[in-house]
Amino acid sequence: MALKSTVYKAQLQLADMDRALYADHALTLALHPSETEERLLVRLLAFALLVPHDTDRGALQFARGLSDADEPDLWQHDLTGALVQWVEVGQPDERRLARACGRAERVSIFAYGSAVPIWWGGIQNKVARLSNLAVWQLPAEQARALAALARRSMAWQVTVQDGTVWVGDEQHSVELTPVALKTASR
Secondary structure (H helix, E strand, C coil), X not given: CCCCCEEEEEEEEEEECCCCEEEEEEEEEEECCCCCHHHHHHHHHHHHHHCCCCCCCXXXXXXXXXXXXXXXXXXXXXXXXXXXXXEEECCCCHHHHHHHHHHCCEEEEXXXXXXXXXXXXXXXXXXXXXXXXXXXXXXXHHHHHHHCCCCCEEEEEEEEECCEEEEECCCCEEEECXXXXXXXXX
């Protein structure tokens, strides 16, 4: 018998001073049976850091990710169906990144865990030409601290200022500093 996804609900209050974006989001996320809560919360963090100001070019949505090899973890389609934003969590290979960059206007990767330097060292030169690719590293200890905030029902306050992210619930808070390994040039 196949295992089913576990549903998580998140109320997100976002105050992103770097982008002058202040919004509330009620989200439902599915934890895939092979996914960890750490990865789930990095997906939620990616949503908070990349959600657009408005939906004029479509909404940023959670995709099937692990359940479908042709879909990212999050994506944004405009009203014509064109792929605006493709977001991956983890350490995808360079072929997947090249395909994503050919399909979407912008591609963002949120890598986490202690193996990120090894992964990045192996693909850095291979993806250097991908001008619409941005790669962010969430240090392993920060990703683990973020995972400690996992609850089936979460109410988060997310504040972003000068590249630092504070995520908190009623009892705990975590300070995160994503590191830009590669920035998109277009």
